[in-house]
Amino acid sequence: xxxxxxxxxxxxxxxxxxxxxxxxxxxxxxxxxxxxxxxxxxxxxxxxxxxxxxxxxxxxxxxxxxxxxxxxxxxxxxxxxxxxxxxxxxxxxxxxxxxxxxxxxxxxxxxxxxxxxxxxxxxxxxxxxxxxxxxxxxxxxxxxxxxxxxxxxxxxxxxxxxxxxxxxxxxxxxxxxxxxxxxxxxxxxxxxxxxxxxxxxxxxxxxxxxxxxxxxxxxxxxxxxxxxxxxxxxxxxxxxxxxxxxxxxxxxxxxxxxxxxxxxxxxxxxxxxxxxxxxxxxxxxxxxxxxxxxxxxxxxxxxxxxxxxxxxxxxxxxxxxxxxxxxxxxxxxxxxxxxxxxxxxxxxxxxxxxxxxxxxxxxxxxxxxxxxxxxxxxxxxxxxxxxxxxxxxxxxxxxxxxxxxxxxxxxxxxxxxxxxxxxxxxxxxxxxxxxxxxxxxxxxxxxxxxxxxxxxxxxxxxxxxxxxxxxxxxxxxxxxxxx
Amino acid sequence: xxxxxxxxxxxxxxxxxxxxxxxxxxxxxxxxxxxxxxxxxxxxxxxxxxxxxxxxxxxxxxxxxxxxxxxxxxxxxxxxxxxxxxxxxxxxxxxxxxxxxxxxxxxxxxxxxxxxxxxxxxxxxxxxxxxxxxxxxxxxxxxxxxxxxxxxxxxxxxxxxxxxxxxxxxxxxxxxxxxxxxxxxxxxxxxxxxxxxxxxxxxxxxxxxxxxxxxxxxxxxxxxxxxxxxxxxxxxxxxxxxxxxxxxxxxxxxxxxxxxxxxxxxxxxxxxxxxxxxxxxxxxxxxxxxxxxxxxxxxxxxxxxxxx
Numbered sequence: 001x002x003x004x005x006x007x008x009x010x011x012x013x014x015x016x017x018x019x020x021x022x023x024x025x026x027x028x029x030x031x032x033x034x035x036x037x038x039x040x041x042x043x044x045x046x047x048x049x050x051x052x053x054x055x056x057x058x059x060x061x062x063x064x065x066x067x068x069x070x071x072x073x074x075x076x077x078x079x080x081x082x083x084x085x086x087x088x089x090x091x092x093x094x095x096x097x098x099x100x101x102x103x104x105x106x107x108x109x110x111x112x113x114x115x116x117x118x119x120x121x122x123x124x125x126x127x128x129x130x131x132x133x134x135x136x137x138x139x140x141x142x143x144x145x146x147x148x149x150x151x152x153x154x155x156x157x158x159x160x161x162x163x164x165x166x167x168x169x170x171x172x173x174x175x176x177x178x179x180x181x182x183x184x185x186x187x188x189x190x191x192x193x194x195x196x197x198x199x200x201x202x203x204x205x206x207x208x209x210x211x212x213x214x215x216x217x218x219x220x221x222x223x224x225x226x227x228x229x230x231x232x233x234x235x236x237x238x239x240x241x242x243x244x245x246x247x248x249x250x251x252x253x254x255x256x257x258x259x260x261x262x263x264x265x266x267x268x269x270x271x272x273x274x275x276x277x278x279x280x281x282x283x284x285x286x287x288x289x290x291x292x293x294x295x296x297x298x299x300x301x302x303x304x305x306x307x308x309x310x311x312x313x314x315x316x317x318x319x320x321x322x323x324x325x326x327x328x329x330x331x332x333x334x335x336x337x338x339x340x341x342x343x344x345x346x347x348x349x350x351x352x353x354x355x356x357x358x359x360x361x362x363x364x365x366x367x368x369x370x371x372x373x374x375x376x377x378x379x380x381x382x383x384x385x386x387x388x389x390x391x392x393x394x395x396x397x398x399x400x401x402x403x404x405x406x407x408x409x410x411x412x413x414x415x416x417x418x419x420x421x422x423x424x425x426x427x428x429x430x431x432x433x434x435x436x437x438x439x440x441x442x443x444x445x446x447x448x449x450x451x452x453x454x455x456x457x458x459x460x461x462x463x464x465x466x467x468x469x470x471x472x473x474x475x476x477x478x479x480x481x482x483x
Numbered sequence: 484x485x486x487x488x489x490x491x492x493x494x495x496x497x498x499x500x501x502x503x504x505x506x507x508x509x510x511x512x513x514x515x516x517x518x519x520x521x522x523x524x525x526x527x528x529x530x531x532x533x534x535x536x537x538x539x540x541x542x543x544x545x546x547x548x549x550x551x552x553x554x555x556x557x558x559x560x561x562x563x564x565x566x567x568x569x570x571x572x573x574x575x576x577x578x579x580x581x582x583x584x585x586x587x588x589x590x591x592x593x594x595x596x597x598x599x600x601x602x603x604x605x606x607x608x609x610x611x612x613x614x615x616x617x618x619x620x621x622x623x624x625x626x627x628x629x630x631x632x633x634x635x636x637x638x639x640x641x642x643x644x645x646x647x648x649x650x651x652x653x654x655x656x657x658x659x660x661x662x663x664x665x666x667x668x669x670x671x672x673x674x675x676x677x678x679x680x681x682x683x684x685x686x687x688x689x690x691x692x693x694x695x696x697x698x699x700x701x702x703x704x705x706x707x708x709x710x711x712x713x714x715x716x717x718x719x720x721x722x723x724x725x726x727x728x729x730x731x732x733x734x735x736x737x738x739x740x741x742x743x744x745x746x747x748x749x750x751x752x753x754x755x756x757x758x759x760x761x762x763x764x765x766x767x768x769x770x771x772x773x774x775x776x777x778x779x780x781x782x783x784x785x786x787x788x789x790x791x
């Protein structure tokens with residue numbers, strides 16, 4: 001249920017105009033963030049031969065990059081809260097560029113771990129986190145669509161970078177390729193330049209509203225802002241919705257990447273030739289590219305937006321179901337259908353994963369929340385694929401991988417669904433109790449107060465309550481609302 | 484066991500004697516050992532005709548008496564006698580015509596070939612009635628796992644080329660490296676040019692390390708897996724480029740980024756200047772509006788539109 005950002009932010013989000021350019025910037029930054037660790041795998045073989053290391057050692061480089069990208073969330077959140085998104089994304093772009101350029105001179109795998117893994121990962125963390133944050137500042141009504149479009153950057157850039165990387169490798173070898181990639185990643189700075197900081201007090205009605213409301217509201221907002229500038233705000237765990245979301249997404253992330261990584265190996269083990277197996281992955285990318293904005297558009301509709309948490313839990317459960325059904329039939333056409341469904345569910349979940357968090361936490365708490373969520377999600381992301389791989393090694397059969405991942409994800413989806421129903425029920429009860437209280441105090445205030453308060457603000461509040469009743473969830477964070 | 488030792492000593496003596504005649508510009512042809520043919524080991528390969536274009540691969544390492552057996556079930560109307568003969572590399576082998584009897588519902592052609600030198604390797608075919616053919620490719624194990632894309636290295640750097648014989652195939656006796664010189668191959672002697680070349684030989688793997696690369700080092704390099712009978716070759720291309728090659732796109736992209744960032748920031752500054760001048764005008768207007776119902780009505784109606 002969208003929270004009244006007007007009251008929280010102190011201004012009306014643009015929901016368009018320059019916001020779309022910001023979405024383009026976020027698209028680029030998020031695209032690089034998610035696709036670069038995967039796209040680097042094209043260089044593995046050459047780096048392995050040159051630096052004489054094993055394949056697991058070289059794969060660790062991408063894992064370190066992904067892990068640091070997620071673990072750097074809290075630091076990134078802190079920087080965004082202090083300096084805004086633009087400087088953070090520009091810094092992230094510079095760090096990525098520098099990391100790739102220095103990596104091109106590397107002569108040992110440890111050197112690559114540090115350059116690409118740690119410095120590169122940090123840069124990507126800044127990109128990802130700051131992009132998500134600025135979307136929450138620019139959009140409210142069209143936010144699901146904006147999120148879907150921005151997250152679509154991941155498959156788009158993967159599809160672009162894979163052939164580019166291959167071409168660079170053939171022309172310049174892996175060292176030259178990393179050098180040129182460093183330059184390409186500097187385009188994140190362009191993305192950062194697009195992320196114009198939002199004017200906190202624009203010269204229009206909102207300014208008047210801020211004046212009209214009692215001054216202590218402003219200082220309340222500032223105080224909560226400062227409180228949120230902490231790396232780890234444990235008070236989030238008291239929020240029921242947040243905890244439910246966190247568990248659900250942990251279970252999803254645990255099972256999400258393993259089928260992705262082992263898909264072509266599974267296809268080859270089923271007797272499919274290498275070209276068709278590689279084609280499966282590109283097919284996945286194309287479906288993902290279309291599904292993410294499509295999901296954003298669907299989530300924006302008036303039927304789904306109020307029930308967006310349920311939509312998310314449906315998408316997670318659907319994903320789990322896909323994996324469970326995969327090992328049943330062994331034919332190429334069925335594998336294509338599975339890949340299509342997998343890509344669709346993957347895209348749906350990722351288009352919604354951050355939108356749901358924004359929906360739950362609101363634009364003020366979102367920066368710290370997303371930092372916390374990403375650093376916690378680091379662990380299932382790192383543990384999932386190796387455990388699945390271990391299962392494959394022990395049993396010698398890929399179907400157990402799909403059963404494991406499918407069951408974990410499906411359980412997560414069902415958990416989300418059930419707990420969201422429970423949460424809504426509890427929130428309704430609490431809201432009813434609080435409404436009764438507030439009505440009493442309001443009636444008392446009405447007698448004392450002048451008409452200093454703008455009727456406009458009152459109408460906004462009642463307007464919002466009307467739309468709330470149209471939706472089914474009532475998650476008004478009463479603590480933050482002024483009045 | 485004793486026979487193979489005797490064989491080895493004979494071969495070494497012969498090698499020493501014919502040392503003078505070895506040509507360094509092409510791979511050494513192993514001189515034919517003057518061993519009694521009967522003392523060679525015997526190997527049998529059978530093949531039954533399955534269809535057109537059937538090729539059987541026969542891997543040989545050392546001199547061997549190779550017996551090739553072809554069987555064919557024949558047409559519907561099986562004649563009792565048909566003709567059969569053998570070909571080597573497409574040419575008919577003299578005196579190989581035979582009349583084949585139908586036995587146990589099939590025809591069988593067999594012949595023993597003495598594979599003692601490189602000339603004996605090739606494509607052997609058994610032919611029934613000039614229509615049914617089975618090919619036997621008799622060769623030393625070929626290098627399968629070899630890189631088909633060129634290796635890109637930089638001037639002044641060192642490049643490493645690897646050749647590997649698969650675990651499923653027999654190990655070569657040794658490895659040799661050649662560099663292509665026009666149409667010829669020149670052998671690389673690491674001992675002679677220790678500064679430039681280094682050859683590391685494992686049993687299944689060989690690595691050629693070329694130090695201090697120059698542009699002249701670009702080209703095809705051949706690795707040869709040496710077996711008693713012959714050497715099987717694989718080739719890898721080495722490309723040497725200067726550091727300027729990747730630097731060109733790098734600088735181009737950096738310039739593009741700088742231009743775009745500057746353009747965006749300048750555009751933003753010009754817009755904010757416009758807004759400032761407009762804002763001064765606007766603030767006069769808004770001050771005249773009463774902070775009250777008019778604004779509120781506008782605000783709520785726009786919200787209503789947004790929500791639906």
